[in-house]
Amino acid sequence: MSQRGVVVAKPYERLSREQVELINRTSLDILKSPGILCYHEESVSLLEKAGAKVKATREGEHDAWWVSIPEKAVRQALDTAPSKVTLGARNPENQVIMDAEETRVHFGSGSETNYWLEVEPETFVSKQDGREQVFPVMKKSRGNVSYLCRSAHLANNLENLDFFIRNVNVQDEDITTDNKDVNVFFASLNNITKPVIGGIADFEQLEKVVNMAEIIAGGKEELIKNPVTSFITSVIKSPLQVVAETAEKLIAIARMGLPVVISTSPQGGSTAPIDEMGMVAQVNAEALTGIVINQLANPGAPVIYGAVPVRARMDDLHDMYGVPEFCHYNMACAQMARYYKVPCYSTAGVGDAKVPGVQAAVEKMFTYSAVPFAAPDLIHYAFGLLDKTQTFSPEQAVLDNHQIGMVKFLHRESGVNAEAADKTKQIVEEVMNSPYRMYARYARKMLRRGGVFGGFPFEGENDDQDQTLLKLNERFRQLEEVEPQHLPEDICSRIFEQTPGLLPRLNPYA
Amino acid sequence: MKDKLIEGIVENVLQGRRNKDDEGIEEENIGEPGVAELVQEALDNGIDTNTILLEGLSKGMEQVGQKYETGEYFIPDMLTAAEAVEAGMTVMEPYLAGEGTSEGKGKVIMATVEKDLHDIGKNLVSIMLKGAGFNVVDLGIDVPAARIVEAAEEENADLVGLSALLNTTMVNMEDVVKELEKKGLRDKIKVIIGGAPTSDDFASEIGADGYGKDAFAAIRVAEELLKAGGNK
Ligand code: B12
Numbered sequence: 159m160s161q162r163g164v165v166v167a168k169p170y171e172r173l174s175r176e177q178v179e180l181i182n183r184t185s186l187d188i189l190k191s192p193g194i195l196c197y198h199e200e201s202v203s204l205l206e207k208a209g210a211k212v213k214a215t216r217e218g219e220h221d222a223w224w225v226s227i228p229e230k231a232v233r234q235a236l237d238t239a240p241s242k243v244t245l246g247a248r249n250p251e252n253q254v255i256m257d258a259e260e261t262r263v264h265f266g267s268g269s270e271t272n273y274w275l276e277v278e279p280e281t282f283v284s285k286q287d288g289r290e291q292v293f294p295v296m297k298k299s300r301g302n303v304s305y306l307c308r309s310a311h312l313a314n315n316l317e318n319l320d321f322f323i324r325n326v327n328v329q330d331e332d333i334t335t336d337n338k339d340v341n342v343f344f345a346s347l348n349n350i351t352k353p354v355i356g357g358i359a360d361f362e363q364l365e366k367v368v369n370m371a372e373i374i375a376g377g378k379e380e381l382i383k384n385p386v387t388s389f390i391t392s393v394i395k396s397p398l399q400v401v402a403e404t405a406e407k408l409i410a411i412a413r414m415g416l417p418v419v420i421s422t423s424p425q426g427g428s429t430a431p432i433d434e435m436g437m438v439a440q441v442n443a444e445a446l447t448g449i450v451i452n453q454l455a456n457p458g459a460p461v462i463y464g465a466v467p468v469r470a471r472m473d474d475l476h477d478m479y480g481v482p483e484f485c486h487y488n489m490a491c492a493q494m495a496r497y498y499k500v501p502c503y504s505t506a507g508v509g510d511a512k513v514p515g516v517q518a519a520v521e522k523m524f525t526y527s528a529v530p531f532a533a534p535d536l537i538h539y540a541f542g543l544l545d546k547t548q549t550f551s552p553e554q555a556v557l558d559n560h561q562i563g564m565v566k567f568l569h570r571e572s573g574v575n576a577e578a579a580d581k582t583k584q585i586v587e588e589v590m591n592s593p594y595r596m597y598a599r600y601a602r603k604m605l606r607r608g609g610v611f612g613g614f615p616f617e618g619e620n621d622d623q624d625q626t627l628l629k630l631n632e633r634f635r636q637l638e639e640v641e642p643q644h645l646p647e648d649i650c651s652r653i654f655e656q657t658p659g660l661l662p663r664l665n666p667y668a
Numbered sequence: 669m670k671d672k673l674i675e676g677i678v679e680n681v682l683q684g685r686r687n688k689d690d691e692g693i694e695e696e697n698i699g700e701p702g703v704a705e706l707v708q709e710a711l712d713n714g715i716d717t718n719t720i721l722l723e724g725l726s727k728g729m730e731q732v733g734q735k736y737e738t739g740e741y742f743i744p745d746m747l748t749a750a751e752a753v754e755a756g757m758t759v760m761e762p763y764l765a766g767e768g769t770s771e772g773k774g775k776v777i778m779a780t781v782e783k784d785l786h787d788i789g790k791n792l793v794s795i796m797l798k799g800a801g802f803n804v805v806d807l808g809i810d811v812p813a814a815r816i817v818e819a820a821e822e823e824n825a826d827l828v829g830l831s832a833l834l835n836t837t838m839v840n841m842e843d844v845v846k847e848l849e850k851k852g853l854r855d856k857i858k859v860i861i862g863g864a865p866t867s868d869d870f871a872s873e874i875g876a877d878g879y880g881k882d883a884f885a886a887i888r889v890a891e892e893l894l895k896a897g898g899n900k
Contacts, residue, residue, distance in 0.1 A: 593806075594787075594791040594794070594795065596747065596788075596791060598743065598744040598747045598748065599684065599690075599744065599747065599748045599751070601744040602684070602693055602742075602744045602745055602748060603691075603693070605742060605744060605745075606693055
């Protein structure tokens with residue numbers, strides 16, 4: 159049994175059973191008419207065989223097909239889709255075992271930011287009184303492979319991070335389409351022993367990445383049992399369009415029997431309706447479409463219902479993550495996935511703020527307090543993401559780790575039971591008859607057992623300055639010093655032999 | 669034998685076990701002798717009070733303090749350990765009286781001043797002072813100045829510790845100082861104060877001898893004052 163994540167004992171059901179059924183019905187109606195617009199021929203023929211009505215069309219330069227998906231094809235797919243999916247890990251103790259019928263929530267990172275934003279403490283002199291004071295100055299750099307390695311290493315050391323999705327985009331000069339995927343997956347897998355999930359940029363690289371994973375897992379069969387890496391495919395372009403290249407990857411991954419997240423990210427107000435009813439009906443239809451194609455390609459293949467519904471910002475149509483509607487959308491989707499008994503990939507903890515600070519803390523704490531109540535299996539984007547996913551900040555990730563620790567603690571069991579009731583009466587009796595009537599003595603056992611939350615570990619000493627960022631920077635530096643858990647030398651050399659395009663500088667034994 | 673008993677006292681102070689009925693930080697030791705039983709056994713075996721105090725109780729408390737500083741122990745551990753020391757002191761009291769050294773590091777009267785009901789901080793200070801080897805008489809909450817001074821006189825106290833948490837009641841601290849002066853006791857008895865609204869400045873303003881921002885400061889200030897100022 160997986161010990162990772164946290165069980166949410168009584169998930170909050172925002173929608174009534176009737177409302178869930180109404181959304182289901184509406185999504186099915188949408189899938190029938192207007193149906194989806196599919197740009198991928200093989201998907202079209204799979205859907206056609208399952209009873210879909212298909213009508214060819216042209217969209218600009220491309221062949222496309224209007225596909226009306228019948229309810230029975232969806233039912234069939236939901237029947238064959240497993241409710242239990244395991245995300246493997248280099249260290250099998252770190253596996254994330256998902257069961258759509260249970261309510262264990264796991265937190266992970268994501269996803270490919272362009273920038274890495276780091277704190278650099280600098281000393282300033284006050285113009286008022288000449289006093290020296292240290293302030294955190296922010297340094298922003300373009301993402302590269304080295305930052306990716308550092309963030310995977312950091313993620314390995316954040317105890318509340320349960321799975322890793324690469325969080326920095328690699329923009330080195332020697333990274334090209336032909337070698338990006340292998341380097342990204344290697345940089346991740348070589349630095350973390352927790353589950354790795356990621357997208358494939360170039361279809362040609364898929365096989366090489368899977369081969370690498372097989373070497374790590376110890377063979378083809380072993381990889382199926384312990385899929386040290388799983389995949390994400392953004393197969394849908396909202397509204398309701400199936401993208402050709404991603405559909406191709408989705409089908410290939412399904413046939414390999416490896417876990418895949420169907421991720422669709424409509425923006426309420428631009429590419430989806432902004433109201434909850436409309437947004438959830440559409441995003442649900444989109445997720446179901448991905449599941450149907452996946453199950454038609456390989457019935458029973460492990461698949462995850464991935465919905466990343468966001469809201470549009472009304473002044474510039476950027477994504478907006480730290481708003482109540484974002485929670486509404488995501489909580490409703492978690493309910494839909496549970497209704498279908500398919501594990502759910504959800505989102506929380508992105509800061510719209512550009513830098514760590516008050517705004518980021520407000521936005522993040524708001525969504526990752528709320529969304530887990532709906533008990534999705536996976537919550538991604540939860541570590542270090544700022545500027546609406548444009549920027550990764552390691553210091554912010556360290557803070558997120560703490561805040562997620564609070565969220566996990568929040569969902570602990572109450573401990574109210576008959577034995578505790580007897581103990582309570584006994585202790586009250588004792589304390590009432592003691593000189594100072596203090597319960598401190600009885601707090602010790604809870605404290606020792608980890609039953610007392612530690613408080614805010616990044617509190618500063620100054621009366622006139624918030625020093626949290628400086629403290630976070632200190633902690634990040636400490637964590638960077640932790641010995642990396644690289645792949646063993648023989649595995650590394652086999653991977654380098656068999657994987658053209660890997661950058662030699664990534665080999666820890668070279 | 670002697671070493672084993674003294675070691676047991678240190679260990680049980682660390683575990684915060686007053687007597688055999690207490691559980692320590694580990695659960696399995698209920699029923700085994702605690703500080704009170706071990707101190708009694710040590711006395712019965714002719715170990716002198718000074719050794720028990722210095723090598724047992726105080727040493728245990730010192731180690732507790734170190735553990736607190738390194739973050740291994742928290743306030744509940746400190747309090748519990750201090751209570752265990754107090755239990756040991758209670759057993760030793762008749763023996764100390766016999767030796768004419770019953771006051772330990774000195775006698776302290778503690779009280780929350782009139783009209784003030786806050787006592788969590790004051791209790792913490794009382795317990796910790798006891799744990800540090802002071803002989804503390806705690807008068808409780810809402811204690812009028814006259815009663816405090818009367819008790820200080822009766823008990824032949826070296827120090828009066830006053831607590832106030834309200835800025836409406838902290839002024840009553842000054843009454844205690846004045847009352848001591850009126851009775852001609854001010855030279856013999858030191859006054860220290862504490863509680864959130866009070867401060868070093870306020871202490872000087874009302875003519876008190878010291879201020880402690882927390883229980884550790886309380887011990888430090890009390891020790892300094894009684895060392896410096898003519899402990900009888
Ligand atoms: C708990 C509490 C209560 C509890 C008290 C329970 C109890 N058994 O003590 C109850 C609910 C009863 C209570 C009642 C009231 N309270 Co009240 N209470 C508090 C609170 C939240 C915490 C105090 C506390 O225990 N702190 C924890 C202990 C460990 O800290 P401490 O007391 O400061 O003690 C430490 C140091 O100060 C020092 N120290 C303390 N005493 C001494 C003595 C010496 C000699 C030395 C050296 C050191 C020392 O060492 C201690 C250990 O480190 C404070 C808020 C605050 N921030 O202080 C308000 C507070 C003190 N209360 C307040 C008020 C207004 C009241 C009421 C008037 C509310 C009402 N309207 O009914 C009543 C007054 C009752 C009365 N007549 O006294 C205000 C006072 C405002 C003011 N400036 O005067 C405060 C500050 C809250 C606020 N911000 O409004 N209160």
